[in-house]
Amino acid sequence: MTRPDHDPVAAVTAIVGPTATGKTEVGLRVAERTGGEIVSADSRQAFRGMEIGTAAPTRAERSRVPHHGVAFLAPGERYGAGRFTRLARDWMAAIRERGRVPVLVGGTGLFVRALERPLFREPPLDPLRRRRLEEWLYGAAPDRLADWARRLDPELAGRLPRLDPQRAARAVEVALLSGRRLSWWQAHGPQAAAPVPLRVFVLELPGDVHRDRIERRAGAALEAGWGAEVQALRAACPDGAWLAGRPLGYRAVAEWMDGRISRDEARRRIVRETWAYARRQRTWFRHQVPDSAVRLDARRPAAELAEAVLGAGPSGPAA
RNA sequence: GGCGCCGUGGCCGAGUGGUUAGGCAGGGGCCUGCAAAGCCCCCUACUCCGGUUCGAAUCCGGACGGCGCCU
Numbered sequence: 001m002t003r004p005d006h007d008p009v010a011a012v013t014a015i016v017g018p019t020a021t022g023k024t025e026v027g028l029r030v031a032e033r034t035g036g037e038i039v040s041a042d043s044r045q046a047f048r049g050m051e052i053g054t055a056a057p058t059r060a061e062r063s064r065v066p067h068h069g070v071a072f073l074a075p076g077e078r079y080g081a082g083r084f085t086r087l088a089r090d091w092m093a094a095i096r097e098r099g100r101v102p103v104l105v106g107g108t109g110l111f112v113r114a115l116e117r118p119l120f121r122e123p124p125l126d127p128l129r130r131r132r133l134e135e136w137l138y139g140a141a142p143d144r145l146a147d148w149a150r151r152l153d154p155e156l157a158g159r160l161p162r163l164d165p166q167r168a169a170r171a172v173e174v175a176l177l178s179g180r181r182l183s184w185w186q187a188h189g190p191q192a193a194a195p196v197p198l199r200v201f202v203l204e205l206p207g208d209v210h211r212d213r214i215e216r217r218a219g220a221a222l223e224a225g226w227g228a229e230v231q232a233l234r235a236a237c238p239d240g241a242w243l244a245g246r247p248l249g250y251r252a253v254a255e256w257m258d259g260r261i262s263r264d265e266a267r268r269r270i271v272r273e274t275w276a277y278a279r280r281q282r283t284w285f286r287h288q289v290p291d292s293a294v295r296l297d298a299r300r301p302a303a304e305l306a307e308a309v310l311g312a313g314p315s316g317p318a319a
Numbered sequence: 320g321g322c323g324c325c326g327u328g329g330c331c332g333a334g335u336g337g338u339u340a341g342g343c344a345g346g347g348g349c350c351u352g353c354a355a356a357g358c359c360c361c362c363u364a365c366u367c368c369g370g371u372u373c374g375a376a377u378c379c380g381g382a383c384g385g386c387g388c389c390u
Contacts, residue, residue, distance in 0.1 A: 019355075042355090078353080080352045080354080081351085081354075107355085108354065108355080109354075110351080110354050110356095114351075117351070118351095119352055120351080122352065161349060162358065162359060164358040166353070166354095166356070166358080167350080167357075167358085186351055244353085245355070245356070246353095246355070247355060248355045249355090272343095277355050280355090283347075287348085287349090288350075
């Protein structure tokens with residue numbers, strides 16, 4: 001019922017779930033048992049110098065198993081679903097050529113889904129015009145922006161319950177710069193690449209337990225030197241580009257370092273922001289994951305969870 | 320015991336006769352290239368009892384509770 005293990009398009013084991021559910025450790029164990037390498041589907045852990053605040057795999061953890069996609073970008077660089085999927089495919093291909101097996105681990109739902117359901121190949125959009133247009137669009141009132149988008153791409157507007165500024169701006173810029181509607185590209189544009197079949201495992205936690213883990217992790221990150229990490233980032237790039245993606249908690253930590261708020265207040269804000277994010281993820285993983293996804297109770301010990309993942313079917317050349 | 324002030328949804332907090340305050344917390348949801356982002360929805364209360372009024376969270380009386388002062 002499953003493809004042969006050496007099949008180049010064999011499904012990739014994907015360990016996903018909201019933040020602080022223990023994906024890292026489970027992924028490591030799975031990789032260790034299968035001769036695997038980790039491909040990280042995380043939009044923030046990708047940045048160098050932000051490992052503490054993003055709870056990225058530590059150096060020690062990375063020495064257990066080779067990692068791809070962790071701490072390899074300069075803060076402030078652009079890293080979106082498109083770039084991720086291109087890179088991830090390359091990483092996975094290289095891993096297989098080495099006779100090893102990729103294990104996808106991450107909480108950025110869109111990245112994971114874009115692997116299975118590839119985005120369309122974006123036509124070249126003149127960067128300068130694009131930048132200028134974006135500037136203009138984000139200066140506009142949200143209602144007007146939504147209105148323009150509605151006119152330029154009624155189909156898209158009809159499909160979405162509401163055009164928030166971000167999506168409206170994209171619809172406008174794609175329509176204007178490419179000459180075709182975004183909805184057209186989405187439906188008829190060429191795929192950026194072949195889909196990667198995934199065997200998805202979702203780590204889940206009851207709300208109160210999840211909340212508790214997030215609180216504990218916030219304290220641990222502060223303990224581990226989050227403050228120093230922020231100071232280093234500021235020294236390295238004073239333009240504040242590292243804050244562009246609004247990484248959770250970083251602003252609060254910066255304010256704490258400036259003495260503008262107490263450490264405790266900073267911790268509270270970190271928890272609040274992280275929980276809000278976790279809730280969005282919980283919703284995402286509740287609905288935006290294939291029906292075949294296996295849901296695992298993340299309260300179980302990592303070793304057991306890894307067993308469950310491994311036991312769910314062949315996932316490596318060792319089978 | 321007397322006098323005064325107060326009593327709004329989980330919390331904070333407006334509102335002084337007739338529309339939904341708002342914020343925070345909590346919950347549900349959306350999502351096709353900024354996704355740790357962007358966005359939507361829900362949670363409709365006025366301590367209790369009587370009265371005035373067409374109509375009271377809003378006025379009057381009482382009860383209860385809290386706070387303060389006095390004795």
